Amino acid sequence: xxxxxxxxxxxxxxxxxxxxxxxxxxxxxxxxxxxxxxxxxxxxxxxxxxxxxxxxxxxxxxxxxxxxxxxxxxxxxxxxxxxxxxxxxxxxxxxxxxxxxxxxxxxxxxxxxxxxxxxxxxxxxxxxxxxxxxxxxxxxxxxxxxxxxxxxxxxxxxxxxxxxxxxxxxxxxxxxxxxxxxxxxxxxxxxxxxxxxxxxxxxxxxxxxxxxxxxxxxxxxxxxxxxxxxxxxxxxxxxxxxxxxxxxxxxxxxxxxxxxxxxxxxxxxxxxxxxxxxxxxxxxxxxxxxxxxxxxxxxxxxxxxxxxxxxxxxxxxxxxxxxxxxxxxxxxxxxxxxxxxxxxxxxxxxxxxxxxxxxxxxxxxxxxxxxxxxxxxxxxxxxxxxxxxxxxxxxxxxxxxxxxxxxxxxxxxxxxxxxxxxxxxxxxxxxxxxxxxxxxxxxxxxxxxxxxxxxxxxxxxxxxxxxxxxxxxxxxxxxxxxxxxxxxxxxxxxxxxxxxxxxxxxxxxxxxxxxxxxxxxxxxxxxxxxxxxxxxxxxxxxxxxxxxxxxxxxxxxxxxxxxxxxxxxxxxxxxxxxxxxxxxxxxxxxxxxxxxxxxxxxxxxxxxxxxxxxxxxxxxxxxxxxxxxxxxxxxxxxxxxxxxxxxxxxxxxxxxxxxxxxxxxxxxxxxxxxxxxxxxxxxxxxxxxxxxxxxxxxxxxxxxxxxxxxxxxxxxxxxxxxxxxxxxxxxxxxxxxxxxxxxxxxxxxxxxxxxxxxxxxxxxxxxxxxxxxxxxxxxxxxxxxxxxxxxxxxxxxxxxxxxxxxxxxxxxxxxxxxxxxxxxxxxxxxxxxxxxxxxxxxxxxxxxxxxxxxxxxxxxxxxxxxxxxxxxxxxxxxxxxxxxxxxx
DNA sequence: TTTCTCACG
DNA sequence: ACGTACGTGAGAAAC
Numbered sequence: 067x068x069x070x071x072x073x074x075x076x077x078x079x080x081x082x083x084x085x086x087x088x089x090x091x092x093x094x095x096x097x098x099x100x101x102x103x104x105x106x107x108x109x110x111x112x113x114x115x116x117x118x119x120x121x122x123x124x125x126x127x128x129x130x131x132x133x134x135x136x137x138x139x140x141x142x143x144x145x146x147x148x149x150x151x152x153x154x155x156x157x158x159x160x161x162x163x164x165x166x167x168x169x170x171x172x173x174x175x176x177x178x179x180x181x182x183x184x185x186x187x188x189x190x191x192x193x194x195x196x197x198x199x200x201x202x203x204x205x206x207x208x209x210x211x212x213x214x215x216x217x218x219x220x221x222x223x224x225x226x227x228x229x230x231x232x233x234x235x236x237x238x239x240x241x242x243x244x245x246x247x248x249x250x251x252x253x254x255x256x257x258x259x260x261x262x263x264x265x266x267x268x269x270x271x272x273x274x275x276x277x278x279x280x281x282x283x284x285x286x287x288x289x290x291x292x293x294x295x296x297x298x299x300x301x302x303x304x305x306x307x308x309x310x311x312x313x314x315x316x317x318x319x320x321x322x323x324x325x326x327x328x329x330x331x332x333x334x335x336x337x338x339x340x341x342x343x344x345x346x347x348x349x350x351x352x353x354x355x356x357x358x359x360x361x362x363x364x365x366x367x368x369x370x371x372x373x374x375x376x377x378x379x380x381x382x383x384x385x386x387x388x389x390x391x392x393x394x395x396x397x398x399x400x401x402x403x404x405x406x407x408x409x410x411x412x413x414x415x416x417x418x419x420x421x422x423x424x425x426x427x428x429x430x431x432x433x434x435x436x437x438x439x440x441x442x443x444x445x446x447x448x449x450x451x452x453x454x455x456x457x458x459x460x461x462x463x464x465x466x467x468x469x470x471x472x473x474x475x476x477x478x479x480x481x482x483x484x485x486x487x488x489x490x491x492x493x494x495x496x497x498x499x500x501x502x503x504x505x506x507x508x509x510x511x512x513x514x515x516x517x518x519x520x521x522x523x524x525x526x527x528x529x530x531x532x533x534x535x536x537x538x539x540x541x542x543x544x545x546x547x548x549x550x551x552x553x554x555x556x557x558x559x560x561x562x563x564x565x566x567x568x569x570x571x572x573x574x575x576x577x578x579x580x581x582x583x584x585x586x587x588x589x590x591x592x593x594x595x596x597x598x599x600x601x602x603x604x605x606x607x608x609x610x611x612x613x614x615x616x617x618x619x620x621x622x623x624x625x626x627x628x629x630x631x632x633x634x635x636x637x638x639x640x641x642x643x644x645x646x647x648x649x650x651x652x653x654x655x656x657x658x659x660x661x662x663x664x665x666x667x668x669x670x671x672x673x674x675x676x677x678x679x680x681x682x683x684x685x686x687x688x689x690x691x692x693x694x695x696x697x698x699x700x701x702x703x704x705x706x707x708x709x710x711x712x713x714x715x716x717x718x719x720x721x722x723x724x725x726x727x728x729x730x731x732x733x734x735x736x737x738x739x740x741x742x743x744x745x746x747x748x749x750x751x752x753x754x755x756x757x758x759x760x761x762x763x764x765x766x767x768x769x770x771x772x773x774x775x776x777x778x779x780x781x782x783x784x785x786x787x788x789x790x791x792x793x794x795x796x797x798x799x800x801x802x803x804x805x806x807x808x809x810x811x812x813x814x815x816x817x818x819x820x821x822x823x824x825x826x827x828x829x830x831x832x833x834x835x836x837x838x839x840x841x842x843x844x845x846x847x848x849x850x851x852x853x854x855x856x857x858x859x860x861x862x863x864x865x866x867x868x869x870x871x872x873x874x875x876x877x878x879x880x881x882x883x884x885x886x887x888x889x890x891x892x893x894x895x896x897x898x899x900x901x902x903x904x905x906x907x908x909x910x911x912x913x914x915x916x917x918x919x920x921x922x923x924x925x926x927x928x929x930x931x932x933x934x935x936x937x938x939x940x941x942x943x944x945x946x947x948x949x950x951x952x953x954x
Numbered sequence: 955t956t957t958c959t960c961a962c963g
Numbered sequence: 964a965c966g967t968a969c970g971t972g973a974g975a976a977a978c
Binding site (some may be wrong): 609689703802859 | 967977
Binding site (some may be wrong): 628661702 | 957958959960961963
């Protein structure tokens with residue numbers, strides 16, 4: 067028998083919106099309500115197997131109900147814009163699913179559904195109505211069931227006549243009378259005052275209908291009687307409003323509503339646009355012909371991929387196919403690429419895939435493959451080739467010629483996407499399913515290298531997807547004008563970073579240990595003093611125990627709390643220092659303990675025994691702004707601000723006798739970038755004359771001459787400059803300067819008064835971000851800001867500050883990356899032995915032989931300053947010494 | 955695994 | 964009224 071599902075589109079989409087956490091696609095489009103709706107829709111289709119479906123929507127603001135009652139649905143909150151924008155999406159999605167929808171000005175979805183359910187029933191068909199609105203129960207009959215949503219929209223509870231009887235003790239039509247007496251605040255239907263569900267049900271059980279209740283008020287007494295008499299008209303009106311109109315002129319034929327399954331070719335692009343990855347995966351299941359369709363499709367897909375398990379005998383065959391290879395996967399495991407264990411190599415041609423277990427590469431017969439890998443003139447396409455390069459390097463295998471790295475491209479296309487895996491990208495691009503590595507290998511303690519067959523098949527699926535992803539990414543990069551950024555900057559940089567990492571930085575282990583001994587002695591002394599003063603021993607590293615000592619035992623005032631208890635961070639401790647002598651000791655302990663654990667012990671662990679160096683790993687695909695990050699160890703946060711910590715830098719030394727460490731850093735690069743992109747004349751003027759920018763800011767903000775700027779004014783100006791770069795807020799500045807918010811707000815206002823171009827830029831960039839959903843750097847690097855239009859103040863404010871900061875920080879990152887590529891080229895072309903070792907956001911560190919020192923002291927800052935031409939000059943300062951400490 | 959703290963630009 | 968400065972990684976404790 068035919069089965070029709072009628073869905074109240076408005077009811078479901080509202081419920082889905084409020085039940086789901088915020089969700090946006092990378093374009094900033096809100097999609098949470100559509101997601102919830104779609105989820106429910108797929109479940110319904112699967113469970114109910116309908117032959118016909120129609121989704122009804124409300125159309126327009128007024129309906130026939132407003133004619134009799136102006137206040138109908140009055141007092142409702144305006145639909146949030148995050149929801150409004152999802153209505154068109156929802157309709158588009160329904161069309162892509164081949165599901166009919168209908169709306170008619172003057173009528174509500176309820177009425178359309180009431181009409182169609184009546185028609186269907188009259189022609190002997192089964193109907194299921196899906197809504198969140200209890201009013202709908204009035205249409206229930208033997209053939210028409212109503213499913214009410216529960217828990218948002220994730221579950222539904224079906225009601226037939228029996229269920230209504232059980233729940234309310236009423237016949238379906240009496241639901242109208244129930245509403246007439248109770249009213250409905252959400253629709254602004256008055257009902258009778260003082261009568262809620264309990265009383266209304268009692269009355270209806272006794273009299274049966276609104277009319278009968280009103281006819282028998284003399285049998286009642288008290289306040290209830292009075293209200294019923296006085297509000298009889300309200301009750302009649304309310305009943306009328308609650309009655310679903312079942313004669314709507316619906317122009318939809320039975321055939322229009324027919325549903326014959328979701329057509330993949332139409333639905334997939336839509337789901338891709340919305341970035342509903344999990345639903346995309348589920349779709350292949352619902353579209354399947356029952357049984358374990360997902361697994362079947364998976365198996366079919368896998369069987370379709372032709373993978374050859376290569377052994378020593380078949381290696382010559384691979385050699386003959388190398389010219390056809392268009393993609394590769396070098397699989398390894400372990401977090402630190404320098405210590406990664408290689409699992410195998412997959413070489414993909416358009417027709418077939420070759421899996422080589424890693425051990426095979428060590429045999430003589432693999433010579434052709436090895437020289438292919440090492441040939442920089444053979445362009446390679448692969449996934450995380452930077453990591454592969456390092457892993458191979460420590461096995462004595464050379465890798466060169468990376469042309470397109472899918473992971474790096476994915477990062478550029480959306481630097482905030484956390485799933486950069488091939489599996490995730492396959493979903494994003496609507497490609498056949500690729501299982502996640504985790505699902506094949508297990509994770510954490512369960513990680514296990516699978517047998518070669520399984521591994522080979524898995525890699526082949528990744529390789530197959532990779533070949534398809536490359537041209538799609540190329541098109542995307544072209545579309546967003548990021549072609550140059552990728553192929554001329556990030557890809558070349560990737561190789562340069564790998565070279566720096568392989569080179570490593572020499573560390574004087576003995577000096578570092580010696581430093582550890584000194585810290586140890588100081589720490590022991592401090593710990594003893596602290597225990598003495600506290601009158602007991604405790605774990606100083608435990609914030610919980612420390613809090614108990616400071617606030618419970620010693621009774622110091624609580625300045626700030628964390629989610630879990632007392633805050634004891636340095637900011638709080640500074641404020642507590644005047645109250646108790648113990649606090650100063652704790653601050654000193656904290657400082658030394660940090661140096662000891664992170665920088666002495668931590669660094670010692672990272673020195674590679676074979677080289678006596680630390681080999682950091684620069685991550686090129688994590689920072690949302692385009693910066694690099696550094697791991698194992700992090701060499702971008704070696705202490706410098708305080709002298710005790712700065713001493714750590716003495717252990718970073720040249721790797722060859724008599725060489726020097728040379729460091730060059732950009733001066734005020736972010737403010738110079740701001741001067742360029744904002745076009746602010748005052749700021750540009752200041753840099754053209756190479757003025758001290760904080761002093762200049764102080765002069766303009768405080769309206770004084772150069773000689774009148776005192777240290778305090780300069781300090782404030784400096785904080786304001788930082789604030790500007792970060793996307794200023796009065797609260798943030800007030801915290802930083804320890805002043806009131808009002809005072810901070812005045813500083814900011816004075817700053818914008820003095821630098822109006824900056825104000826204009828900040829206003830514009832936020833406006834642009836709200837319009838486009840993303841911001842860009844000078845080199846077209848982009849960052850999406852899906853929360854820029856959020857109604858939540860915090861989310862929105864955060865996105866606004868990010869919109870102001872990212873073009874500045876990101877452009878600075880672009881510039882130093884450019885400088886690195888140019889520097890690498892310059893070293894090569896001049897035939898220099900000097901080596902680039904580190905990048906610390908605005909600084910480059912080299913090791914330099916004595917005979918090249920003079921030249922490098924000119925070449926490095928020159929190259930950095932000329933990396934790109936801005937409307938203000940760039941400035942780099944250089945220094946050198948026997949170690950990193952001396953290069954200051 | 956999450957939270958707090960702190961090192962850097 | 965809302966409550967945060969932007970971007971990272973690492974160690975230790977607590978869950």
